[in-house]
Amino acid sequence: MIKKIYLYEKMPDNLEENGMPINDWRDLPEITRIVNSTFSFYGNYQLKGFNAKKIKRKMFIKAYTENGTYQYFRIKTAKKNLNGIAIIATHIGYEANRNFIKSAYVANGNGKQIMSKLKDSLAFDQNFKYDSDVTTYHQFTAKQVNPIEAIIGSNGGNQNLAGVCDAELDMDNYTLILRERIGDDNGFRIDLGKNLASIDETIDDSGLVNRLFLVGGVPDGTDYDADQEPVTFAYLSVAGIDEDNVQIGKRENGECKTIDDLKKWGQSLFDNDRIHEPKVTHEVDMVMLENTIEYSSLYKNIVSLRFGDTAYISLKTLDIEVKERMIEYVWYPTICKYKSIVLGNDLGMYTSSIETQVTNVRKNLETRSDELINAVINATNWITGSKGGYVLMRPKNAPEEILIMDKPDANEAKKVWRWNLGGLGYSKNGVNGPYGTAITQDGAIVADYITAGTLQGIKIRAVDNEFAIQLYNGKLKFLKKSGNSEIEMAAFAPTYVGEDLQGINLIQNPDYSFALSSKNQDGSYLNVLEIPKDSTATDRKLKLFGKVNIEGNLYVNGTEITGNSGGSGEIPGELTTEKEKNAWAIWSFFKSLGYSEQSVAGMLGNIDAESGIMPDTDQLYGPAYGLVQWDGSAYPLYGPNEKNGRLYVQNLLRKAEISGDYRNITTQIKLLEWCMHNGQWIGAVNPLSVDGFKAETDINNATYAFLKNFERAGVENLAHRQAQANYWYNRLQGLDPSSGTWRNPVHSQYAITQEWDQEGWGTPGQIHGGIDVASIPSGSTPNVYAARSGIVKTVTFDSQGGNYVIVQHADGYWTYYGHFGSVNVAAGDSVTTDTVLGVMGQTGLATGVHLHFEVWSGGQWQRVNPRSVINF
Numbered sequence: 001m002i003k004k005i006y007l008y009e010k011m012p013d014n015l016e017e018n019g020m021p022i023n024d025w026r027d028l029p030e031i032t033r034i035v036n037s038t039f040s041f042y043g044n045y046q047l048k049g050f051n052a053k054k055i056k057r058k059m060f061i062k063a064y065t066e067n068g069t070y071q072y073f074r075i076k077t078a079k080k081n082l083n084g085i086a087i088i089a090t091h092i093g094y095e096a097n098r099n100f101i102k103s104a105y106v107a108n109g110n111g112k113q114i115m116s117k118l119k120d121s122l123a124f125d126q127n128f129k130y131d132s133d134v135t136t137y138h139q140f141t142a143k144q145v146n147p148i149e150a151i152i153g154s155n156g157g158n159q160n161l162a163g164v165c166d167a168e169l170d171m172d173n174y175t176l177i178l179r180e181r182i183g184d185d186n187g188f189r190i191d192l193g194k195n196l197a198s199i200d201e202t203i204d205d206s207g208l209v210n211r212l213f214l215v216g217g218v219p220d221g222t223d224y225d226a227d228q229e230p231v232t233f234a235y236l237s238v239a240g241i242d243e244d245n246v247q248i249g250k251r252e253n254g255e256c257k258t259i260d261d262l263k264k265w266g267q268s269l270f271d272n273d274r275i276h277e278p279k280v281t282h283e284v285d286m287v288m289l290e291n292t293i294e295y296s297s298l299y300k301n302i303v304s305l306r307f308g309d310t311a312y313i314s315l316k317t318l319d320i321e322v323k324e325r326m327i328e329y330v331w332y333p334t335i336c337k338y339k340s341i342v343l344g345n346d347l348g349m350y351t352s353s354i355e356t357q358v359t360n361v362r363k364n365l366e367t368r369s370d371e372l373i374n375a376v377i378n379a380t381n382w383i384t385g386s387k388g389g390y391v392l393m394r395p396k397n398a399p400e401e402i403l404i405m406d407k408p409d410a411n412e413a414k415k416v417w418r419w420n421l422g423g424l425g426y427s428k429n430g431v432n433g434p435y436g437t438a439i440t441q442d443g444a445i446v447a448d449y450i451t452a453g454t455l456q457g458i459k460i461r462a463v464d465n466e467f468a469i470q471l472y473n474g475k476l477k478f479l480k481k482s483g484n485s486e487i488e489m490a491a492f493a494p495t496y497v498g499e500d501l502q503g504i505n506l507i508q509n510p511d512y513s514f515a516l517s518s519k520n521q522d523g524s525y526l527n528v529l530e531i532p533k534d535s536t537a538t539d540r541k542l543k544l545f546g547k548v549n550i551e552g553n554l555y556v557n558g559t560e561i562t563g564n565s566g567g568s569g570e571i572p573g574e575l576t577t578e579k580e581k582n583a584w585a586i587w588s589f590f591k592s593l594g595y596s597e598q599s600v601a602g603m604l605g606n607i608d609a610e611s612g613i614m615p616d617t618d619q620l621y622g623p624a625y626g627l628v629q630w631d632g633s634a635y636p637l638y639g640p641n642e643k644n645g646r647l648y649v650q651n652l653l654r655k656a657e658i659s660g661d662y663r664n665i666t667t668q669i670k671l672l673e674w675c676m677h678n679g680q681w682i683g684a685v686n687p688l689s690v691d692g693f694k695a696e697t698d699i700n701n702a703t704y705a706f707l708k709n710f711e712r713a714g715v716e717n718l719a720h721r722q723a724q725a726n727y728w729y730n731r732l733q734g735l736d737p738s739s740g741t742w743r744n745p746v747h748s749q750y751a752i753t754q755e756w757d758q759e760g761w762g763t764p765g766q767i768h769g770g771i772d773v774a775s776i777p778s779g780s781t782p783n784v785y786a787a788r789s790g791i792v793k794t795v796t797f798d799s800q801g802g803n804y805v806i807v808q809h810a811d812g813y814w815t816y817y818g819h820f821g822s823v824n825v826a827a828g829d830s831v832t833t834d835t836v837l838g839v840m841g842q843t844g845l846a847t848g849v850h851l852h853f854e855v856w857s858g859g860q861w862q863r864v865n866p867r868s869v870i871n872f
Contacts, residue, residue, distance in 0.1 A: 183308020602702025603727025802844025
């Protein structure tokens with residue numbers, strides 16, 4: 001799939017927003033990224049391209065990167081050449097360098113604390129988030145420098161933060177993350193075999209040390225008035241070293257006061273710093289490697305690497321294996337392929353000033369623009385003959401083919417056009433190919449890439465062994481091949497009313513599904529939208545998976561679903577937080593399966609302790625994941641052992657044949673029920689069986705049973721879990737989502753200062769008649785919302801209620817809102833639970849800012865306790 005590149009006059013507030021697509025590139029745009037250095041974009045846009053006049057310096061570009069995300073770049077230059085506009089842009093992260101740090105000092109902090117200090121010390125606020133996963137503690141000073149300069153640059157002559165923490169700066173649009181390392185080490189191995197023309201291997205063993213003379217510090221407890229010799233050890237060696245290959249070096253560490261400490265530190269130089277291994281880089285031309293038939297499998301392996309990932313490389317010349325990382329790449333963002341990558345183990349080469357690096361990249365890119373101009377001129381000269389060229393007919397006396405070459409000798413030529421009865425082809429690898437572009441004798445054109453203006457034809461087909469895509473007669477069809485016949489699975493087709501074209505339809509045929517899916521980094525994917533196989537025009541079906549966000553109004557069979565109240569038929573209006581809604585989903589699901597309310601409460605008490613009732617939750621520094629923190633590292637229900645909780649949950653879902661996004665609450669609830677009956681429940685304590693648990697009516701016993709039988713855990717925090725279980729029972733028991741659209745009129749933090757049945761401010765002995773809701777913090781003036789949909793009947797003022805509003809609702813209900821500071825509605829207005837009636841105040845008979853709220857039933861002033869309809 002071709003990924004578009006988008007242009008923006010300014011950065012959008014929503015980074016998911018797509019800007020103006022710019023498609024008319026002279027050649028493939030490139031993104032270059034180097035560890036702790038360059039992150040830049042280069043492209044050559046056609047002078048006569050559709051948006052050529054709109055491209056300006058300081059605008060922004062969004063392009064797709066190798067890690068599966070869109071990243072933003074700011075255009076630094078837009079330079080015209082003979083046939084295009086050379087665009088040079090740097091990643092938006094470098095915009096943080098427009099800021100300045102006067103002084104920032106951290107005496108002893110981890111990466112997150114130091115990054116936070118840098119942000120707090122900025123001259124002005126920017127959108128950037130400063131973060132880190134570095135857990136070690138360091139002292140760091142940044143003084144009178146720009147932020148990026150302090151992190152990966154020269155830092156005013158001091159060691160930069162990346163060097164202090166031995167870390168790497170990762171940029172994700174507005175997020176700057178100081179990481180212990182970018183990328184992963186998944187044990188990926190590459191056997192390069194013989195040295196390829198597409199891989200340039202450089203080995204530097206001049207600085208390696210395989211035997212150490214170690215010097216430590218002066219032992220503790222010695223007389224420092226006398227000259228004391230430090231501890232030494234001679235010699236510490238790598239296994240297998242003899243006099244033929246030994247290379248001795250001296251290393252000192254004054255912190256080591258004993259021989260054992262000194263030897264342990266010396267061994268770490270071999271184990272961690274790998275000082276006995278040579279410095280190695282492999283520069284890989286991915287385009288050349290992809291088009292080398294003999295090494296296509298090697299290309300498929302290398303292309304799976306991501307920036308910062310580790311690869312173990314076999315060096316045949318030295319008969320050793322070294323650990324390298326992808327420290328640099330050039331990426332084609334439109335076709336999602338690497339142009340080239342650099343694998344290496346010498347990160348010290350990437351520690352120079354960021355200003356120097358950016359300057360070098362700018363020079364390199366501008367040089368590339370000049371080379372592009374020269375290439376166009378050279379191409380013209382070649383074609384017109386001013387550059388020469390060599391033509392060979394062979395065999396000489398009775399020629400059967402013609403060769404047009406860059407050298408007179410066919411054995412030495414690299415760039416070759418070859419024309420014979422089989423067709424016409426071009427090779428950049430010599431006369432024996434491979435030929436990436438060809439016109440065969442039967443008229444077929446074979447090419448890796450075709451650049452064209454308007455491509456016009458009667459029928460266009462893309463075919464593999466079992467599948468075909470066909471564009472014909474205005475329809476784009478997706479076909480399944482079956483022998484000599486083809487079955488249409490789905491098609492995009494124009495739709496007409498009479499002779500008028502109305503639009504485009506995607507038409508799914510029965511027995512074949514259509515889906516839109518989301519893909520993970522590991523290549524797995526799950527559906528977001530699906531038209532299932534059994535959907536027909538007379539029985540239409542659609543499935544949605546994951547989190548569905550509706551912006552605007554949603555109607556089901558003509559009834560609006562508001563999504564924020566019990567009137568939706570799904571969630572009671574009293575439950576407003578995501579955690580409460582997740583708890584209600586579990587409560588409703590298991591009750592529908594016959595579980596007692598007490599047993600479900602026992603589940604919720606345990607789930608709250610495990611994950612906070614949030615499905616997409618990883619265990620902190622552990623292998624577990626999800627609502628109940630599924631853990632496949634020790635006793636997986638479905639093998640093999642899996643230390644990654646996310647992968648384990650996905651394995652279980654496949655085993656259980658449960659579809660849906662594994663991160664979704666609905667999907668995980670189904671998996672929880674499946675696990676109850678498929679080995680997770682071990683029957684250690686009463687009730688021993690799942691059916692017995694379903695019927696349990698003692699909340700505390702249900703909590704204990706779930707902890708021991710399902711969680712298989714100790715009872716150290718049993719009391720806390722039982723308290724949580726009782727809380728959720730009291731919170732959810734008796735709620736009915738279909739009982740009305742009531743909602744608390746105060747959506748912010750609040751405190752109840754007087755109940756409805758307490759004595760009021762009027763006649764002694766007279767009940768209050770409403771509930772007083774005060775804001776937190778005291779004196780603040782939050783918005784007050786309608787507690788239910790209805791019609792505003794009264795907006796007025798009196799000396800007791802101050803500014804007050806009365807709303808009439810269905811079923812004979814009314815609500816009263818008193819002491820407003822200001823009112824936003826008028827009599828006759830229709831309101832919903834999202835309507836702001838006014839601002840909380842203290843007008844009328846009030847000693848402080850609060851809302852006096854009443855509910856009437858059967859007529860005006862027929863007061864009932866507001867708690868009968870709203871759970872404050």
